[in-house]
Amino acid sequence: MSELDSLTCRRIVMLSPLRFVRAFDGSLEQLSPIRDFVGETVRLLGGNEDDAFAAELATDEAATNVFHHAFENLRGRITLTLWRQENKLVIQMHYYGKSFDPSLIPEPDLKLPLAERPIGGMGMYIMRQLMDEVRFEFDAVNGNVLTMRRILNLSERYGFMELSVERPAPDAAVVHISGSVDGSNYKQLISQAETLHAEGVNRIVLEVSGCEYMSSSGLVALNAITKLLRGERMPDTEDGWAVLKTLDDARVGQSKAQLALVNPTPRVDRVLDLAGLKNLVPIYPDTKAALAAMA
Amino acid sequence: MELSTKSKGSVQIVSINGSLDALTAPELADALAAELRGGRARLVADLSGLEYTSSAGLRVLLNNVKDARSQGGDLRLAGVQPNVKKVLDLSGFMSIMKSYADVDAAVASFAE
Structure with a gap:
């Protein structure tokens, strides 16, 4: 940029x-x-x-x-x-x-x-x-x-992202993402999650209806946040794509999901699908359903 | 908007410069109607200097292309600029009206 x-x-x-x-x-x-x-x-x-x-x-x-x-x-x-x-x-x-x-x-x-x-x-x-x-x-x-x-x-012209956070419960947060999540700003998303985690949040819903674009860096952020909420060591995000392979697949579906996505646009949905991230991060039609499923 | 008219052989060329909207469209309507009343039904609208049109301008073009054709002539477009082309495309006018790269090509088309 x-x-x-x-x-x-x-x-x-x-x-x-x-x-x-x-x-x-x-x-x-x-x-x-x-x-x-x-x-x-x-x-x-x-x-x-x-x-x-x-x-x-x-x-x-x-x-x-x-x-x-x-x-x-x-x-x-x-x-x-x-x-x-x-x-x-x-x-x-x-x-x-x-x-x-x-x-x-x-x-x-x-x-x-x-x-x-x-x-x-x-x-x-x-x-x-x-x-x-x-x-x-x-x-x-x-x-x-x-x-x-x-x-x-x-987003395509300016590569910017806006985050707004709601706290429906002491241990839960809804983060609304609009714009694009890419290499210039994915760390901002991770640090937002770290801040929430430090405040006692262990369920995060990313409401992404306003997110027009998600690059592989965005996927890296989803992976890092998943690990953070599971209490695992955060990957070194500088490793980029390689990080996506570091999740322990055996645990997928066993532990209760602590990160969920709500309402992705078809474009973002395709990216998640291609990267195989749909098994890792469940998708819900609205925040209420997502919060209930993770409760 | 500024209008100017000249003739080339049996073809009348009406140059429309500036912006066409509900304020300025009636002036164009009058100018085109005057040509048709005078029996000059082979018309070229030179749009190379037209930066903008709303549906008010389209309405005038549509009226006059109907009238010109009913008199055995036609109203053809020349030098359509990008923002005007967008409006013509949106409204399906490009399939109704014949459009040429420049005035010379539009005038020559009447000889075919």
Whole structure:
């Protein structure tokens, strides 16, 4: 990882709790300033050019619809709030105006021949294509809120990982991992486990739904943490892949698992499968099931 | 957005520069409608200077490609830039409209 990347990474982590808020008049003249604000903010929050473009276009489409349909002939205002929630970009649009039922907006049939193509209906379709989530909440008193989320592929570009820890019981911890676990940060994961172990934790659930990528270093960390929780000597993680072979296979399945994974993405799941780690570290659909199985 | 129109033989070339959105799309709609009203139905939209379009721009293109074809002509695209191509791809427009690398190729296509 280059110096610039780690600086960018730090900037993103620092900025992550910030919310960028700006209000705009409900007129079509504001579409271009809205796009500029959204694009600039998404780049600040760690998005790349694809993310900035997707956010600009989706917000443009959403604002155009609100100006045309929700405000009708009245001059309304929209307030845009953007922030990053772990690896997700969140764009929220707040406004007062007419509500509608999003489920009644038909999806355009892109295969229809030209003459039968309806004009319009494309804005909502584009929003849904560009965003991972598009949700409307209508409230005549407090205003309507449109929330759009897009998963930013931060880890591949910046190689960073975020850990957050919950302690559901004195001897148990749930560690949420988002981003990527790779050679630059796997030791951070191990030392987090060591800290918890020193505090009396002997059951650790790694909740990895937000982990987009796990390299072999991540697997080494899983191995080291398994040994730590079993009270065995920690392997020298500098040995890399060789460490994966050091677990006493005879013990697998005999002792109660003290490390479990919850909700891996298909990509991480494949890595675990390939490395044969699924026999070693059980996988559960949710943290509750994982904690119960290890109790 | 800035528009300029010139002709090459029987083909009208409408150059669209800047950004197409709900604010600027009506101006393009007027310009294309004027060509079609004047019986000039062989149209090339030069998009080499168009950096951005929302669905408002697509709507104008879709309307006019229908009208141009019904008059025996066509509206063809030239020099589509990456961000505009993404929107055309997303909406399935690339299968409806003919697109060429540059204006010369688009103009020449009408002679075929």
